[in-house]
Amino acid sequence: xxxxxxxxxxxxxxxxRQTMPPKTPxxxxxxxxxxxxxxxxxxxxxxxSVYKSIKSTIVNGExxxxxxxxxxxxxxKDWAMSRGALYYAxxxxxxxxLTAEKHDGFISVQADGNVISExxxxxxxxxxxxxxxxxxxxxxxxxxxxxxxxxxxxxxxxILETDNGSTLCIPTVFVSWTGEALDxxxxxxxxxxxxxKAANKVLKLLGHTDVARVSSSCGAEQEYFLIDANFASQRxxxxxxxxxxxxxxxxxxxxFDDHYFGAIPERVQVFMQDVEETLYKLGIPAKTRHNExxxxxFEIAPFFEAANVAxxxxxxxxxxxxxxxxxxxxxxxxxEKPFAGxxxxxxxxxxxxxxxxxxxxxxxxxxxxENAQFLVFCxxxxxxxxxxxxxxxxxIATASNDHRLGANxxxxxxxxxxxxxxxxxxxxxxxxxxxxxxxxxxVMELGVDVLPPLTKDxxxxxxxxxxxxxGNRFEFRAVGSSQSxxxxxxxxxxxxxDSLEWVGNCLESELSKGxxxxxxxxxxxKSVMEEHGAVVFGGNGYSExxxxxxxxxxxxxxxxxxxxxxxxxxxxxKDLFEKTGVLKxxxxxxxxxxxxxxxxxxxxxxxxxxxxMAKTLIYPASVEYLSKLASTIxxxxxxxxxxxxxxxxxAAELTNSMVSATRQLSAALNxxxxxxxxxxxxxxxxxxxxxxxEVRQYADxxxxxxxxxxxxxxxxxxxxFIK
Ligand code: ADP
Ligand code: MG
Numbered sequence: 133x134x135x136x137x138x139x140x141x142x143x144x145x146x147x148x149r150q151t152m153p154p155k156t157p158x159x160x161x162x163x164x165x166x167x168x169x170x171x172x173x174x175x176x177x178x179x180x181s182v183y184k185s186i187k188s189t190i191v192n193g194e195x196x197x198x199x200x201x202x203x204x205x206x207x208x209k210d211w212a213m214s215r216g217a218l219y220y221a222x223x224x225x226x227x228x229x230l231t232a233e234k235h236d237g238f239i240s241v242q243a244d245g246n247v248i249s250e251x252x253x254x255x256x257x258x259x260x261x262x263x264x265x266x267x268x269x270x271x272x273x274x275x276x277x278x279x280x281x282x283x284x285x286x287x288x289x290x291i292l293e294t295d296n297g298s299t300l301c302i303p304t305v306f307v308s309w310t311g312e313a314l315d316x317x318x319x320x321x322x323x324x325x326x327x328x329k330a331a332n333k334v335l336k337l338l339g340h341t342d343v344a345r346v347s348s349s350c351g352a353e354q355e356y357f358l359i360d361a362n363f364a365s366q367r368x369x370x371x372x373x374x375x376x377x378x379x380x381x382x383x384x385x386x387x388f389d390d391h392y393f394g395a396i397p398e399r400v401q402v403f404m405q406d407v408e409e410t411l412y413k414l415g416i417p418a419k420t421r422h423n424e425x426x427x428x429x430f431e432i433a434p435f436f437e438a439a440n441v442a443x444x445x446x447x448x449x450x451x452x453x454x455x456x457x458x459x460x461x462x463x464x465x466x467x468e469k470p471f472a473g474x475x476x477x478x479x480x481x482x483x484x485x486x487x488x489x490x491x492x493x494x495x496x497x498x499x500x501x502e503n504a505q506f507l508v509f510c511x512x513x514x515x516x517x518x519x520x521x522x523x524x525x526x527x528i529a530t531a532s533n534d535h536r537l538g539a540n541x542x543x544x545x546x547x548x549x550x551x552x553x554x555x556x557x558x559x560x561x562x563x564x565x566x567x568x569x570x571x572x573x574x575v576m577e578l579g580v581d582v583l584p585p586l587t588k589d590x591x592x593x594x595x596x597x598x599x600x601x602x603g604n605r606f607e608f609r610a611v612g613s614s615q616s617x618x619x620x621x622x623x624x625x626x627x628x629x630d631s632l633e634w635v636g637n638c639l640e641s642e643l644s645k646g647x648x649x650x651x652x653x654x655x656x657x658k659s660v661m662e663e664h665g666a667v668v669f670g671g672n673g674y675s676e677x678x679x680x681x682x683x684x685x686x687x688x689x690x691x692x693x694x695x696x697x698x699x700x701x702x703x704x705x706k707d708l709f710e711k712t713g714v715l716k717x718x719x720x721x722x723x724x725x726x727x728x729x730x731x732x733x734x735x736x737x738x739x740x741x742x743x744x745m746a747k748t749l750i751y752p753a754s755v756e757y758l759s760k761l762a763s764t765i766x767x768x769x770x771x772x773x774x775x776x777x778x779x780x781x782x783a784a785e786l787t788n789s790m791v792s793a794t795r796q797l798s799a800a801l802n803x804x805x806x807x808x809x810x811x812x813x814x815x816x817x818x819x820x821x822x823x824x825x826e827v828r829q830y831a832d833x834x835x836x837x838x839x840x841x842x843x844x845x846x847x848x849x850x851x852x853f854i855k
Contacts, residue, residue, distance in 0.1 A: 135753065135842045142362035142846065146854055152460055154402045158409060165415035167215070167291040169208050169300075177207040189285050193345055196285055201253025208289055209238055209251035212300035215291050219299045220251065222259040222281040223444075224306035225316045227267050227726040229530075229616045231447045232306075234259065234281075235299060256302065257283050267729065268314050269722025279314050281306050284321070287444045290414050294455070303444050312719055316618035319714050320440060323625035324348055326712040327485060330632035334512075335490060337639045338505055339649065344488040348625050349605075351436030352446050352617050355477035356453060357428050357465040358400060360855060363846040364463035368745060373738045374467040374614070375532070378745060378828055380835040381473030382849040399855055400430065403460040407432070410452050416445045426475035428852040436482060436605075439625070443618045446479075450614075466614040469535035471848055472828075476536040477613035481620050484605035485509070485628065495604040504653050507558070511660040512635050513606060514549055514559070516627035517599060518664035520708065521547030522688045522699040524599070524608075527623040529696035529727070531734040533612030534817075538691055543598030543610040545696075546682045546689045548669040550597035556670050562654060563661035596673035626714045633712075635660075693731045694813035700724040701810075728809045735816040739801055742824045746794045749844045750831050754787045757842040783837040790830035797823040 171190065175183050182203045188194045212220065221233040236259075240250035259281040268279070281304035289302045306315035313319055324347055331346040364370045369377040411418040417435040432453070434445060450466060457464035469476040486492040494513075496506045517524065524547045528537070536542040551559065594600055598610035611620050635656055642652035666685040671678060682689060690696040699705055701724055709715035715723070761780040768776050800819055806812040835843060 135756070135844065136840060138366055139363075139843075139846050139850065142360070142366065143850060143854060145362050146360050149461065151399045152402050152406075154405055155409070157405065158412075160412060163409065163413050165413070167293065167413040168415040169211055169289040170415065171288075173211060174204070174207065177211060178203060186285070193286070196257075196283075198253070198257070201257050203253075205251050205253045205256040208256065208300065209249065212289075212291060212298075213238065213249060215298060217291050217298040217300045219297070221292075221299050221301050222283075222304045223301045224281050224304045225444075225447060225616065225618065226306060226314065227269070227316065227723060228730065229614055231451060233299075233301065259304065267726040268308075269725035269729075279306055279308055284317060284440070286321075286438075287441050288415070290448075292448075293410075293413075312716065312722075316616055316622070317440070317443070319622045319719070320443060320618045320625075322714045323622045323629065323712070324439060326629035326714055327625040327632070330629045330636060331485065331487075331493065331509075333636040334508065334632050334639070335505075337636060337643065338508065340490060342489050344490075346485055346487040346493070348439040348483060348485045348621065349436045349492075350439045350442035350446075350617055350621055351434065351482040351605075352442065352611075353431060353433040353478075353480040353482070354446070354449060354453075354466075355429060355431045355479065355613050357426075357467075357470050357477065358403070358430065358457060358462045358855070359428065359465060359470075359851050361458070361461050361463050363851045363854075366846050367851075369738075369741055370463065370465065370470070372741055373734075374465055375470040375535075376472070376848070376851075377738060377742050377824070378750065378831050378835075378845060379471065379848045379851075380832040381471070382847075382852070399460070403456060403462065404430070404432075406460065407452055407456045410456060411449065414445075414448060414452075416449060418449070426471075426852075428855070429475065429477065436484075439483075439621050443616065443621060446617050468530075468532040468612045468614060471852065472535075474848070474852070476542060478536065478542060478609060479611045479613045479615060479617065481608040481611045481617050481624075482602070482605050483608060483621065483624050485625075492604055494601075494606065504650060507562075507657060508635060508653060509632075510551075510555070510601070511559070511657045512628055512631035514667060515634070515660050515664045516624075516631040517547060517549050518667035519630070520623065520627040520705075521667060522690060522696070522702075523623055523627070523705055523708070524620070525610075525688065525690045526696045526699040527619045528608075528611050528615065529690075529693035529731075530612055530615065531693060531731050531738075531816075532614060533610075534692050536612065537610055543596065544673050544678065544689070545610075545691050546673075546678070546687050547598055547610075547667070548673070548682070548687065549606075549667050550594045550600035550670055550673075551668055552594075552601055553670065555601060556668060559657070559661055559665065559668065562657045563665055565658065594670065594673070597669070598673065622714065626708060626712050629712045629714075630708055692817040693727075694810070694817035697724060697728050697731065697813065698810050700727075725809065728813055732809075732812055732816055735820055736801065739797060739820050739824055742827050743794055743798050743801070745845075746790055746827050746831060750834065751787065751791065753842050753844050754783060754790075754834055754838055757838045758784055758787065760842075779837060783834060786830050786834045786837060790827060790834065793823065793826040793830060797827055 171187060174186060178186070182200045185197045185200045186204055189196045219235045219237050221235045223231060223233045226232050238249040238251050239247050241247050284303045284305055287303035289300060291298050292301050305318045307313055307318060327348060328346045332343050335343045359370065367376060369375065408418050418432055419435065432449065434449065436442065437445065453464045453466070466477070468478070484492050484494045493509045494506065496503055525545060537545045598608070600607050600609065608620055608624065611617065638656045638659070639652050642655055643649065667687065669678070679689060700720060706717050706720060709720050710717060758780060761776055765776050765780060797820070800823055803815065806815065
């Protein structure tokens with residue numbers, strides 16, 4: 133096939149395809165969590181004492197009693213086998229954004245040659261995967277070669293159904309023999325524990341005697357694109373890099389073309405229904421809706437859950453989206469910027485902290501006392517973002533998210549806090565010492581019950597902020613669509629732990645002077661605002677002006693991953709993780725190494741693809757077109773058609789420029805003598821990336837010059853509008 137034949141065939145196949153008929157929706161109550169080994173299933177199948185013991189581990193975080201493991205394992209296996217599972221897998225979350233699993237059969241061969249199904253407590257609790265190929269940033273060279281998985285009792289086991297059968301999946305942590313965290317789950321659990329400890333101290337100082345374990349919650353909104361698989365399979369860039377490395381954005385206005393748009397919803401809706409059903413069975417509380425920002429782009433947002441469970445569910449959700457898309461003849465793109473010039477995809481991480489006795493600690497209450505408590509926690513967050521903004525930026529630093537951050541459609545790379553007009557006013561007043569009742573607009577005396585009643589103002593939204601207060605939680609909007617939410621959650625919990633610890637110490641010292649509690653709170657909050665108020669920003673985060681203001685305020689603007697990741701090597705970040713017990717220095721350093729390697733690798737892979745696609749797809753097409761023109765230009769001139777000459781000249785010039793830029797990129801990829809990883813990252817950001825963009829720029833212009841029938845790649849218009 134040559135030129136656009138394959139494209140034409142794809143369009144034909146897509147427009148003539150039969151949409152998978154929608155399934156009759158199952159009743160939610162019937163399928164809800166049917167594939168989850170939930171507390172209620174445990175209660176039904178375990179002896180009372182065993183159930184009580186395991187429940188207190190799950191609910192109250194008490195240590196797992198090893199003597200109950202055998203009973204739980206047997207019940208789990210019986211349940212799984214009754215649902216058709218013959219295999220089990222310890223699922224873990226390595227330092228990539230992926231999910232990893234190792235499958236084993238329940239089968240056990242006996243001495244007499246017979247087989248029985250077996251699953252012991254020992255196997256449930258600990259596994260030894262062949263994890264040698266997972267990135268570990270040098271940890272396992274220093275310590276022990278093998279990595280071990282250990283059951284995370286707080287995240288329920290579940291059955292994953294695929295066309296190849298069902299598997300019992302057990303969420304686990306992944307650690308080295310000497311206990312170093314090799315995954316994203318261990319530090320997440322540690323960050324929750326650190327935050328709990330500090331929050332407990334503060335709550336007690338605020339006068340609470342009954343303080344339950346404080347944990348963090350997360351609700352993640354996932355954006356994604358759906359592209360027909362017939363097109364995707366013709367784009368090496370989509371297959372290998374998850375984004376288009378070439379492609380001319382459609383002319384403005386085309387996204388409203390009815391001809392293309394009409395067919396979208398039905399097929400996508402059937403897909404969404406299938407996704408939801410799978411998620412419901414897995415106990416993932418999904419709710420979907422279209423996202424209207426870009427054609428072909430959609431969003432799914434489950435209800436919020438405990439951070440650890442939400443994070444596991446988020447990983448499952450990404451897997452389910454990808455698998456289900458395949459089944460429906462789509463490719464699901466989770467990349468942050470699959471199409472240049474078209475709106476990108478993020479993952480808004482809604483985050484709050486709370487417990488069973490005091491509730492959501494980021495929810496302004498009705499009474500002055502509850503408000504004081506809310507302001508303390510909110511102030512701690514403000515301090516955290518100011519002190520550790522660069523770390524937040526590092527936690528969302530990937531090669532793919534760099535395409536989004538700082539562009540005028542996504543939050544800037546500058547970390548700031550948006551509080552909403554009312555709350556911003558309150559904190560401003562705390563800073564100046566005059567607290568005003570924001571409802572009555574009257575100045576109140578600074579003193580006892582003076583913290584103003586706060587009304588929830590969910591309508592007050594600023595979409596241009598990377599980190600916004602939205603009524604009863606913060607929304608971290610700069611997180612990338614393909615990312616695990618664990619990294620951002622670890623940073624948020626850890627910086628809050630540090631801030632709460634500081635708040636606790638300040639309160640203690642004020643109270644020990646005999647100062648009254650509310651006055652002490654105001655003193656602490658005043659000092660938060662004086663030292664850290666610069667991070668609060670309610671204006672337009674997309675504006676050029678903000679970049680200037682932010683610089684004046686001393687806020688970091690880490691534009692690329694190459695700028696951001698070295699933050700992980702800074703002393704104050706090392707201190708933060710060490711004193712909170714979330715990451716030992718060696719664990720932190722390994723993360724820097726792994727993320728830096730991933731950044732470099734993904735840019736190198738893309739750059740090589742740019743070279744090969746330019747050489748083997750685009751160049752041949754333009755040569756073919758040019759020779760066709762060359763051979764007809766004489767006869768066309770005879771007919772009085774003169775324009776072709778101009779067009780041929782332009783196409784020839786663009787082809788030459790593209791070839792020369794491709795050569796430069798190729799040569800640039802041959803440099804290997806770097807003294808540090810950081811230096812190599814900078815080289816990728818400042819030399820390789822711009823050269824890739826240059827090749828692309830010429831190629832995309834060529835796309836506008838060459839006759840469509842010669843163009844070898846499915847166009848943006850086709851991929852985005854034909855479904
Ligand atoms: P948006 O208006 O930003 O598009 P959505 O309503 O789509 O918001 O999604 C909001 C997300 O925030 C949901 O996942 C929701 O469950 C979650 N959420 C709501 N309250 C909290 C909370 N207290 N803590 C964490 N997440 C929350
Ligand atoms: Mg949102």
